[in-house]
Amino acid sequence: MQLISNVLFSIVLVYPVVFLREYCVGVDRLRQLKWLKQAATYLMFITLFFVINAAYIEAFIFFYIILLIPFGLSAGILLMKINRIALKFLNGTHILGIKEKRFAALVAVYGMLFIVLNLSNYAVNAQVLQTHQKVLEKVRGNDFRTEDLMWISQNPQTLVDQTDKLIEISDSEYKVVYSGNAIKIIRGTQIKDDTEYEYDLTYRRTSANSWELDGLYTTREVRSQ
Numbered sequence: 001m002q003l004i005s006n007v008l009f010s011i012v013l014v015y016p017v018v019f020l021r022e023y024c025v026g027v028d029r030l031r032q033l034k035w036l037k038q039a040a041t042y043l044m045f046i047t048l049f050f051v052i053n054a055a056y057i058e059a060f061i062f063f064y065i066i067l068l069i070p071f072g073l074s075a076g077i078l079l080m081k082i083n084r085i086a087l088k089f090l091n092g093t094h095i096l097g098i099k100e101k102r103f104a105a106l107v108a109v110y111g112m113l114f115i116v117l118n119l120s121n122y123a124v125n126a127q128v129l130q131t132h133q134k135v136l137e138k139v140r141g142n143d144f145r146t147e148d149l150m151w152i153s154q155n156p157q158t159l160v161d162q163t164d165k166l167i168e169i170s171d172s173e174y175k176v177v178y179s180g181n182a183i184k185i186i187r188g189t190q191i192k193d194d195t196e197y198e199y200d201l202t203y204r205r206t207s208a209n210s211w212e213l214d215g216l217y218t219t220r221e222v223r224s225q
Helices: 002-014 017-021 029-052 054-082 100-140 145-152 163-168
Strands: 174-179 183-192 195-205 211-223
Touching: 002 029, 002 100, 017 029, 017 054, 029 054, 100 145, 100 163, 100 174, 100 183, 100 195, 100 211, 145 163, 145 211, 163 183, 163 195
Parallel strands: none
Antiparallel strands: 174 183, 183 195, 195 211
């Protein structure tokens, strides 16, 4: 399921190129489409590489937002100017220079991709929770709980003095509160003396599509009503 999620996530990132295709018209249409196809192919391979290698995905998303999105917008405006397409949001029967029905179809497909991607993420969330339960079961059955949990974690220093608190929380009181492609945050809640305690454990995906405990970076106390 994680592999499917990776592919869907890559398609979602590359899909905006399809909108640029609508601006390839006129006598240079075939040449522009050839250039766009080559750019989309390279972008897809690059995106898949970084998505699969989960350790670099955060840097890639930053690069995507800071550079690729502005570049894509600039490319769209350039194609519209070259092909003399009106630079307006609404222009008669067109939206952003694309026929309304065509634009609606492209947006609908994009929306469906997001829905399927979220469904696959939910399935992966369940797998990560199962991984977390296995970690807790292993620690609970060990006399050296702290040492064992710290050995499993990528950043053991964040778990010092927290082991007993974490294993006291029942499995049903853990839930995924952040669902990224390469990072999941699992929150455990516990109520003691009218005070609710929250512990946010981070799990990171490896390039082998397995999930490993990273560490405990956030703890908080919330006064119960």
